[in-house]
Amino acid sequence: MTTNNSSHSDGASSDGPSRRLFMKAAATGVPIAFAGCLGGDGGDGDGNGGGDDGSGETADTPDSGGVSDEENALLWGGSVPVQSLDPHFESAAATARVLENITQGLLRVNWDYDLEPLLAESWETSDDNLEITFSLREDVVFHDGTEFTSEDVIESFRRIRDGEAIAAGYMDRVDSMETPDDHTFVMRLAEPFAPMLFRMATSDMHILTAEQAQQDSISEPIGTGPFQFDSIEIDSEFVMTKFDDYWDDELPYLDKVTKLEISDDDNRLNTFNAGEVDFINDVPPRHAEDLDADEDVDFIRRFPKSLTYLGVNCNEPPFDNRDARLALEYAIDKQEVMEAALYGQGQVATSPASPGSQWEHPDLEPREQDFEKAQEHLEAAGYPDGFEATFQIPEQYNDQVTAAQVIEASAAQVGIELDIQQITWSNWLSDVYSDQNFQATTSSYLALWFPDAGFHRPLHSDGAFFFTGWEDQEYNDLIDEARTMYDMENRAPLYHEAAEMLKERRSGHILLYWAPTLMARHNNYTGEVMSPDGSTFRFEGTQLE
Amino acid sequence: MSSERFSISDERKAHYGRFIRQFRRNQKAMIGLGIVVSLFVIAIVTSLFPEIVPYDPGATNVPNREAAPSLSHPMGTDELGRDVFSRVVLGTQISLYVGFTSISAAMVMGTSIGIVAGYYQGLTDEALMRAMDAMMSFPPILLALTIVAVMEPSLNNVIIALALVYTPFIARVARSAALSVRNESYIEAAEARGESDLYIIFREVLPNCVGPLLVQGSINIAFTMLLEASLSFLGLGVQPPEPSWGLMINSGWAYMGDAPWMVFFPAAAIATAVIGFNLLGDGLRDVLDPKGEIIE
Numbered sequence: 086m087t088t089n090n091s092s093h094s095d096g097a098s099s100d101g102p103s104r105r106l107f108m109k110a111a112a113t114g115v116p117i118a119f120a121g122c123l124g125g126d127g128g129d130g131d132g133n134g135g136g137d138d139g140s141g142e143t144a145d146t147p148d149s150g151g152v153s154d155e156e157n158a159l160l161w162g163g164s165v166p167v168q169s170l171d172p173h174f175e176s177a178a179a180t181a182r183v184l185e186n187i188t189q190g191l192l193r194v195n196w197d198y199d200l201e202p203l204l205a206e207s208w209e210t211s212d213d214n215l216e217i218t219f220s221l222r223e224d225v226v227f228h229d230g231t232e233f234t235s236e237d238v239i240e241s242f243r244r245i246r247d248g249e250a251i252a253a254g255y256m257d258r259v260d261s262m263e264t265p266d267d268h269t270f271v272m273r274l275a276e277p278f279a280p281m282l283f284r285m286a287t288s289d290m291h292i293l294t295a296e297q298a299q300q301d302s303i304s305e306p307i308g309t310g311p312f313q314f315d316s317i318e319i320d321s322e323f324v325m326t327k328f329d330d331y332w333d334d335e336l337p338y339l340d341k342v343t344k345l346e347i348s349d350d351d352n353r354l355n356t357f358n359a360g361e362v363d364f365i366n367d368v369p370p371r372h373a374e375d376l377d378a379d380e381d382v383d384f385i386r387r388f389p390k391s392l393t394y395l396g397v398n399c400n401e402p403p404f405d406n407r408d409a410r411l412a413l414e415y416a417i418d419k420q421e422v423m424e425a426a427l428y429g430q431g432q433v434a435t436s437p438a439s440p441g442s443q444w445e446h447p448d449l450e451p452r453e454q455d456f457e458k459a460q461e462h463l464e465a466a467g468y469p470d471g472f473e474a475t476f477q478i479p480e481q482y483n484d485q486v487t488a489a490q491v492i493e494a495s496a497a498q499v500g501i502e503l504d505i506q507q508i509t510w511s512n513w514l515s516d517v518y519s520d521q522n523f524q525a526t527t528s529s530y531l532a533l534w535f536p537d538a539g540f541h542r543p544l545h546s547d548g549a550f551f552f553t554g555w556e557d558q559e560y561n562d563l564i565d566e567a568r569t570m571y572d573m574e575n576r577a578p579l580y581h582e583a584a585e586m587l588k589e590r591r592s593g594h595i596l597l598y599w600a601p602t603l604m605a606r607h608n609n610y611t612g613e614v615m616s617p618d619g620s621t622f623r624f625e626g627t628q629l630e
Numbered sequence: 631m632s633s634e635r636f637s638i639s640d641e642r643k644a645h646y647g648r649f650i651r652q653f654r655r656n657q658k659a660m661i662g663l664g665i666v667v668s669l670f671v672i673a674i675v676t677s678l679f680p681e682i683v684p685y686d687p688g689a690t691n692v693p694n695r696e697a698a699p700s701l702s703h704p705m706g707t708d709e710l711g712r713d714v715f716s717r718v719v720l721g722t723q724i725s726l727y728v729g730f731t732s733i734s735a736a737m738v739m740g741t742s743i744g745i746v747a748g749y750y751q752g753l754t755d756e757a758l759m760r761a762m763d764a765m766m767s768f769p770p771i772l773l774a775l776t777i778v779a780v781m782e783p784s785l786n787n788v789i790i791a792l793a794l795v796y797t798p799f800i801a802r803v804a805r806s807a808a809l810s811v812r813n814e815s816y817i818e819a820a821e822a823r824g825e826s827d828l829y830i831i832f833r834e835v836l837p838n839c840v841g842p843l844l845v846q847g848s849i850n851i852a853f854t855m856l857l858e859a860s861l862s863f864l865g866l867g868v869q870p871p872e873p874s875w876g877l878m879i880n881s882g883w884a885y886m887g888d889a890p891w892m893v894f895f896p897a898a899a900i901a902t903a904v905i906g907f908n909l910l911g912d913g914l915r916d917v918l919d920p921k922g923e924i925i926e
Contacts, residue, residue, distance in 0.1 A: 351887065371888070425692045425710055480865040483884065490710055490871045494690045506783060507865045 157629055158341040159610065162353045164367035166346040167323045170314065171303045172288040173241075173250035178531060178620055181288045183344065185621040186325060186337075187228075188291035188308030191219055191238065191270075192282060196617045198442040198534055199573070200282055204233065204292060204309060205270075210571055214277035215260075221268040225332045227294050228313040235264035240298035242272075245290060248301065252289040254549075255281055277569040279576065283535035288621075311337040311625040320346050337625040338612065357605060364606035364614070366622075370428040370484070376605045383611075385604040386430065389439045389619045392539070393426070393485060393529040395492065395595040398521060400554035403474060408466035410591040413525075414452050415459035416499045417492055423598040425491045426484040430603060434596035436584035437530075437539030439619075443573050444536045444580035449588065451596075459499040471500020474524040477517055480507035485527045488597060518552050529600070534618040536580050540564050544592055553593025560586050652917045659913020665906025673723045680720070685713035687720050687873045696889040706891035709881060717873035718895050724874045725903055728789055729855040735793035736800050736854075737847055743797070744804025745835055749812060749827075759805060762798035770795045774857055775866060783866045791861075792854045803846040807839035814838075841918040849911035852904040859900050875900045 165179040172180075172188050191205040202208075205219040225233035239262050246256035258278050263271040274281065284290055294307050305314050311331045315324040323344040327337055345362060347353040350369045357365045368376060368384075377384040397404035397413070404410050419433045438445035463469060478489045486507065493503045503525060508516070517523040530550070533539040542548040545564050546556045563583050570576040587594070602619055612626040653659050676682060685703075691711030699706040705714035747758040765773065777791035811817065812835070820830050859876030861867030868874035870881070875896040882892030 351884070369884075371885075421690075421692055425690065425695070486870065486881070487709060491690050491692070493871055494688050497688070505869045505871065507869060508783075 157339055158343065159339050159364055159624065159627060159629070160362045161342060161344045162347045162356050162362035162365040163323075163344040164348060164350070164353065164365075166320045166348065167317060167344070168319060169304070170306050170317070172291045172293070172306055172308075173245050173248065173252070174302070176251050182621045183323060183325065184288040184291065184306065184308075185310075185616055186312040186342070186624050187310045187314055188288060188293065188306050189310050190285050190287070190291050191221075193286045194283070194534060194617050198439055198617065200286060203286075204238075208282075214569070214571060215274050217272045217274070217282070219270045219272075221270060222332060223268050225309050226330050227309055228307045228328055229294065230330075231294055231296070233292070233309055234267040234295075235270040236267075237292055237295045237298070238270045239264055240295040241292045242290070244293070244298040250289070252284055252287075255284050255290070277571070279568055279571050280535065280537040280541075282571070283537065286535075287532075287618075312342060315341075322346060333625075338628040339624060342624050360607070363610060364604065366602060366604045368603040368605050370426075370430045370603060373428060373430050373603055381608055383606050383608045385606070385614065386601045387604070387615045387619050388432070388441070388601045389533055389599045390602040391529040391531045391600045391620075392434055392437060392533055393488065393527065393597045393600060394434075395597055396517075396523075396526045396528060396553050397474075397593050397595065398523050398525070398554055399556075399593045400521065401524065403466065403468060403472045404524060404593070405554075406466045407591050408462040409468065409472065410593075410595070412459045412462035412466060412468075412499065413496060413501055414591065414595050415455045415462060416496045416501060417595070417597075418454040418495060419451055419597055421454075421495075422488045422491045426488040427598065427600055431598040431600045434599050436580075436587060437533060437544065437594075437596065438536065438580055438584060439534050439539070440599055442534075442536075444577040446581040446584040449581075449584055452588070454495070456499055463499065463501075468500075471502065473502040473504065476503040476505045477508050477513065477523050477526045478505060479510050479513045479528060481510055482527075482529070484600065485529070489527055518550075521552055521554065527597075532618055532620050536576070537568060540580055540583055541568065543594060544587065555590075555593035557586065557590060557592070560590075560592075649917060653913065656913045656916055658909045659917060662906050662909025662911070662913055665902060666910055669722055669726060669903055669906065672719060673726045676720055677723055683713075683716035683719050685716040687712060687717045688871045689713075696885060696892070698889075699891055705895040706889065708878070708892050709885060709889075712871075714878070714891060714895055717878060718875070718899050721873045721875045721878065721896065721899060722903075724785070724868060724872060725855050725858065725900070728785070728792065728858045728868075729851045729903075729907075732789045732792035732854045732858075733796060733847055733851045735789070736796035736850070737843065739793065740797040740800025740802075741804045741836070741839070741843060744801035744806075745808045745831055745839065747801070748805040748808025749831055749835055751809075751812070755805070759801070762801045765794075766798045766802075770853070770857060771860055774861060775864065778861060778866045783861075783869060785868050785872070788858055788861055788867045792857055795857070796850050796854060799850055800843065800846055803842050804839055807842045808835050811835050811838045845911050845915040845918060847911075848907055848914060852907035852911070855903055855907070856900065 163179070165177070167179050167183055168177060169175045170180060170184065172184050189203050191203060192200045192208070193203045195201040204222055204225060206222050208217055208219045210217050219238075221233070221235055221238070227233060227237075242256060242259075242262060244250065245252050246259070258275055258281065260273045260275050262273070265271065291308065293303070297303060297307050309332070311328055311333070312325040313328045315326045317323045323346070325342050327340045331337065347356055347365075350367065353365050353367070354369060354372055356362050373384065373386075376382050395413075395417075397410055399405055399410075404413075423429070423431045423433055432440060433451050435449045435451045436446055463471060476489060476493065478485055480486060489505055493505055496503050513526070513528065517526050517528075530539070530543060541564050543550045543552075544555070545551065545561050547561070560583060563579055563586070567576050567579040567583070570579070602615065604614065606614070609630050610627060611630060612628045614622055614624060614627050616623045689712060691707070693711065694707055695709055695711040697703055697707040697711070703713050703715060705718060708714055708717070743758050743762065747755040774791045774795045777794060778787055781787040781790070817830060817834055820834050858867055858874070859879065862874045862876030863880040865880065868877050870877060878896040879893050882889070882896070885892050
């Protein structure tokens with residue numbers, strides 16, 4: 086398997102204008118920025134600062150060489166090259182993966198998929214849920230030495246709003262922003278909107294210095310993170326170094342992280358096995374078992390990287406019929422599909438809720454393969470002898486091409502003839518996603534670590550990635566209601582109900598499997614490398630023994 | 631009149647006899663013919679009796695994926711546990727089907743264009759042949775890729791693309807053959823008799839161009855099979871799960887290190903077919919080429 090995520094857009098999304106922006110970006114000829122999991126809503130990916138900047142004042146760093154000539158460093162063989170570094174405008178996952186270490190938001194996600202304080206020590210919502218007051222940390226300085234204040238926050242958010250950045254749709258929901266003092270920031274919303282806080286935890290809404298926030302495009306972001314940007318050579322290497330004045334005195338442990346861009350899966354793995362890099366991400370799933378068994382290697386698997394699904398067009402026959410959709414679902418052995426596509430490294434998906442999260446339905450089971458039931462539903466749908474449908478697969482994702490063939494073989498057994506057509510990612514975006522000119526397809530979503538990402542974007546009729554034509558008013562109302570609730574304990578049951586609806590009413594997304602991020606490092610390194618979102622990296626806790 | 635026809639017919643018989651004797655003496659041609667005939671036998675037998683192969687070529691068996699060649703799977707299994715032997719054998723059908731239909735279409739189009747150009751000469755010739763030159767100025771793979779990309783990848787579109795790509799090659803040969811025939815005295819005689827252009831083209835020019843066209847066709851068929859494999863390898867040709875050789879190499883190359891049989895056997899099949907048709911074409915040329923050996 087070659088790279089099945091040669092790059093993704095990262096995750097966050099907004100509503101309304103985002104779809105337009107997404108297509109605009111796709112049309113500007115940078116499919117690479119979105120390739121793969123339809124994770125981000127776009128924004129303009131046309132290479133803000135994507136040039137060969139970075140060769141400026143920091144270019145005099147000694148060459149990053151091998152592991153041996155650096156005392157306390159990590160040499161990372163990375164799968165998807167970093168192309169640009171503007172946190173608010175670059176939607177590629179590769180960018181978010183490194184920015185997580187350089188720039189920071191007011192809050193961030195923790196391992197319970199909950200939000201924890203970061204630049205904000207605490208936050209409070211008013212009784213009407215419209216006003217959010219953040220108390221900011223007082224001991225924070227930026228990489229350029231300036232002190233972090235509420236001015237930086239408001240300027241960063243203004244940049245997002247006025248510049249029509251990726252998260253601009255979220256900023257449209259903000260009525261006003263105030264900075265009563267240097268370390269208090271107040272945001273007033275037009276109506277209660279819980280996803281706002283989750284979005285703030287992504288690099289889309291990270292905080293830059295007030296000065297940098299005035300710039301249209303940013304190539305060397307100045308953040309407050311444990312590492313600072315050092316240098317970049319596009320498609321070759323990316324370097325970040327320890328920030329000595331980081332507000333948490335203990336962190337980070339490493340002095341330097343160098344990412345070598347090695348896109349080819351086998352090449353990356355061989356480089357790692359040869360000891361030339363310390364750490365690699367996106368291990369090809371078929372080599373996972375070998376690495377897991379290797380005592381010198383620390384093999385790391387983190388969910389949820391992406392959710393792969395079989396999408397069917399509910400606007401047209403045959404899949405406008407719920408029974409036809411159910412017949413197809415009953416024909417599939419999802420476990421077999423996952424085994425084939427991911428060599429058993431993934432897990433079968435039941436709902437778009439992140440595995441292990443509070444909003445994941447505790448008891449919901451995936452539909453098992455059952456040819457008899459498939460036949461019954463075929464008859465109910467009026468296709469007793471089965472039917473034919475085209476099956477468009479984005480060719481660059483080997484796991485999906487493999488999955489499609491298993492699905493095709495199973496479906497054929499109940500008389501559903503799926504005609505596989507491998508298409509390019511740009512064709513997928515234009516024909517399948519934008520024009521909705523398809524019958525069945527596969528694709529995947531990235532960064533579904535907060536509930537709106539999974540339940541609203543692809544499945545709500547107003548969602549940024551809505552394209553399968555499955556419209557259900559009751560479902561929409563439920564999700565809309567959930568968006569107004571800040572407290573996950575009250576909110577989660579709504580998502581449980583929504584997950585049941587999706588399964589019972591057989592939405593246009595027949596979910597297949599969750600794919601994890603598979604990583605390997607030499608076992609002289611300890612400590613976490615990944616952020617709980619399952620996609621971005623946090624090297625602050627990584628140590629060399 | 632009737633006795634005259636008889637004598638021509640005898641002459642033809644004698645000519646064919648000579649041709650067959652020479653062909654038999656030509657080792658290259660015989661080896662090529664042997665390979666081509668075997669491929670045809672395989673293709674025909676498997677299309678009449680598809681159950682003759684040991685496994686259903688589409689039947690996946692994930693737990694037994696990437697198994698090395700063994701008695702039960704003489705060529706091993708692929709990344710979905712499908713039997714490589716069954717798929718390679720059935721792939722013969724696709725390769726031959728694509729090769730033959732596309733080259734036949736190219737022969738019809740190319741021969742028509744070439745002979746018309748060669749017979750009428752002048753402006754017609756210039757117009758037709760410059761158009762052919764324009765098509766030939768693109769590398770075949772690029773032209774085929776463009777055509778398939780504009781339409782959509784499917785078996786039939788691959789055939790159309792290949793036919794279009796190879797038309798100019800056939801047209802060139804047809805034209806030069808027609809040019810050389812054009813000045814023969816029997817054409818002059820037919821013209822003097824007042825025969826129609828169509829009669830002359832079909833009854834006099836065409837039969838005398840068959841030799842070089844056969845050679846060109848049998849060599850180009852090897853190229854079309856290769857190009858089909860290349861297109862399939864690039865994901866723009868035959869679509870999975872069809873057992874096309876090119877497609878099998880496409881899905882297998884990532885496993886070269888662990889399961890080389892996934893690539894080796896389909897590649898060997900392509901090589902065999904290409905060599906077979908090339909030998910046959912070369913042999914035909916040896917037999918037909920010596921000047922004056924044009925069928926009369």
